[in-house]
Amino acid sequence: MAAAGPEVPDTQEVLFERRGRLGVITLNRPKAVNALTAGMASAMLEQLTRWAADDAVAAVLVQGAGERGLCAGGDIVAIYRDMLDGGSATADFWAEEYTLNALIADYPKPYVAFMDGLVLGGGVGISAHGSVRIVTERTRLGMPETTIGFVPDVGGTLLLSRAPGETGTHAALTGAHLSGADAVFLGFADSYVPSTRLADLAAALEEAGPENGSADTVVARFAEEAPPSQLAGQDWIDACYAGNDAGEILRRLRSVDGEARADAAAAAEAIAAKSPTAVKVALASLRRVKGMPLAKALEQEYRVGLRFLAGADFREGIRAQVVDKDYTPHWQPATLAEVGDEDVAAYFAPLGTRELRLSKEHNNV
Template structure:
């Protein structure tokens, strides 16, 4: 049964039988999320949790290009430039949403069809049922804009096999459906043209359906994702990315030789030196953390500090303002980024997101 559709411009709330469907609705902006969308998603999740007629929640993106390309960084760029005190409001509400998704009581199904990056990974990969398709292009590309992988990925990426999460965090390169599954950021691959039928099948479930019933539906649509390049190069990744400083990783890639190592090294050399060192520290800290909350708190402190420095504004300028793809990082080299400079991002001078949570 097709239920009523409610629209709040950037987020469409739909019902397909017992399934509550959240549709991100900014297709021209690759469904990049803003603060109003974060609030709408959170409200929809809260409502669905209380609605006894809802069996599961499905997250999808409108248009044919992707689920979500990340947060609306242009707004953050403009607010940070203007020294707006509300510049961090987006993170203050987005990060608790990521936590809510990770601990959601009802089955939560994310359809990661097409581009799924940054904040889109946060909306999807913390969920219980994460689906990818042959069109999926997943990435955490933040080191290329003078930022770092956030939305709790400093908790998720270290859980990938070996050093695969480190590779993803530092390079920011896109990966396929098979890679996303291998890295633990997705669970099953389904054909993109089967997604409407899959949602209908979920909607046909009884309102009290549990995760096992949802999983059975998803498995009935699942297909092989094909070969994972990250899995094929797992040994190279583990050898080169086992080091705890970026310079040693680059040296290991250089010594390794081969097309994959060369392409990886070339990608890293284009990223912000500060972002690379910060990202590696966050990923190593995430590996030893007590849980998602500790990582989100650490990421929030680092994000606030990012707004005080050059590279984020330069990276966004080069990527989406002027689009010249030629950022001038400062400092320009890894050797110029001292340990004391990175320590600033861990000072935790900016309050807490989860004051009642015990780490």
């Protein structure tokens, strides 16, 4: 057995260490809520591949440094700069990141994710595809991409499409932050553990293995019943979000009456403020991805993502929300009615030589 201890990667933005039989990944950008960079994704992909072949490692844990969250998503400021420069760094980053997501989903050992605090966008990709997914009372999970003129990616479209009823569509189009209980209900997480017990759980996982209890067995000793999800039993969600017409969804939301009226109106207001193009393409993505394996879903998201890189709304959304922070994006087109079916279909058209091929790439473990 190799000696336990730190394994220093090329970047200190993500740290690797073996503690007993547990390989520990710590995202280490706490000031940026551990936003994922290309270097971090590459280092994780390399280390996970090594650990998959290391008999001394029985399970892997991913966690975030600091108190604010696991990961607030991809480094969108870096993406913005790359778009302004007309570079290819973002396309290269996504290819590496999506390969990492696919590897996590097929990982041959228990992959435990502490989904504590903020878990947004890319943070979902490195956690919700794992085999042991843990949320807490502090979890705030979301796929808020439509707010910045983009669409859910990192396999998020597939996860959202599998959620009960139309709750995934609601989460995708509104970009709402969800609780740990909501994450369990939607299928993004498995277990609910109080945040104060995570350190003890991590210590217990160091000895987990086939001969003395699996990772699932260890987690079960710490888990509690999740509180009720605010999304459960909301019949108006299924009624309003059915179908493929974003404009009709808005009309239904605005016509809800009774006890759900305020919630439906708030959802309509949230969707109406998003990029019309992003809303329509996100809805089409969720409908198209149903029944796909994850690799194919990621390939579709890559194709759609590159088309957004070449458009105006993604750049404008980041500018308004993150760079200038004036929170007044000028979407092009400005209304859902101006985004035609042919415009949406163009986002899914083949890219030719730029296509991402994941069906075989991640099977090297």
